[in-house]
Amino acid sequence: MRHVPLSLAARQERPGPPRMSRLRRGPARRLVGGATLLVVAASLPALAAAEGGWDSSLSGVRSGYTSRLWTDRNLDANATTSAARGCRRSDGATFRLSVELRKRKAWSPDVSYGRKDIGACTWTTASANWGRPGAGDYFLQYWHYDFGTVSASYVNARY
Numbered sequence: 309m310r311h312v313p314l315s316l317a318a319r320q321e322r323p324g325p326p327r328m329s330r331l332r333r334g335p336a337r338r339l340v341g342g343a344t345l346l347v348v349a350a351s352l353p354a355l356a357a358a359e360g361g362w363d364s365s366l367s368g369v370r371s372g373y374t375s376r377l378w379t380d381r382n383l384d385a386n387a388t389t390s391a392a393r394g395c396r397r398s399d400g401a402t403f404r405l406s407v408e409l410r411k412r413k414a415w416s417p418d419v420s421y422g423r424k425d426i427g428a429c430t431w432t433t434a435s436a437n438w439g440r441p442g443a444g445d446y447f448l449q450y451w452h453y454d455f456g457t458v459s460a461s462y463v464n465a466r467y
Contacts, residue, residue: 359384361466368457375448377412380467382443389437390448394461395429405429405452409438412445429460
């Protein structure tokens with residue numbers, strides 16, 4: 309048996325959804341592709357943001373106070389930073405406040421990434437930056453003179 313192509317009239321009467329011509333399908337695909345690209349591009353700033361972070365305050369802490377522990381999985385290219393503002397001593401004296409980034413080690417002493425001076429936090433937001441120390445469990449340790457206590461209305465960490 310020989311295959312006979314359908315006539316143009318028979319093709320148009322076929323049941324089913326209408327077929328788009330190649331010309332109409334191209335712009336529609338470009339429109340959908342462009343919308344998808346726009347959604348992906350709009351989400352990139354969220355992906356570029358820090359992997360994590362926390363906000364808190366200090367209230368009557370002594371020198372050597374440690375912050376909460378967090379895990380940096382090093383999934384982004386962002387530095388590990390900390391900031392503080394609204395700092396004051398309980399006795400009103402002037403003071404120097406520094407913050408140290410420490411990496412928790414299970415079976416050996418914790419690793420210090422250095423202390424940063426954030427003493428300017430009494431009149432402005434002071435910040436510290438340790439670059440990208442790599443994946444691990446970290447905490448901050450706050451240092452000031454050994455007498456008296458320090459409070460801060462705002463402290464944070466971004467990693």
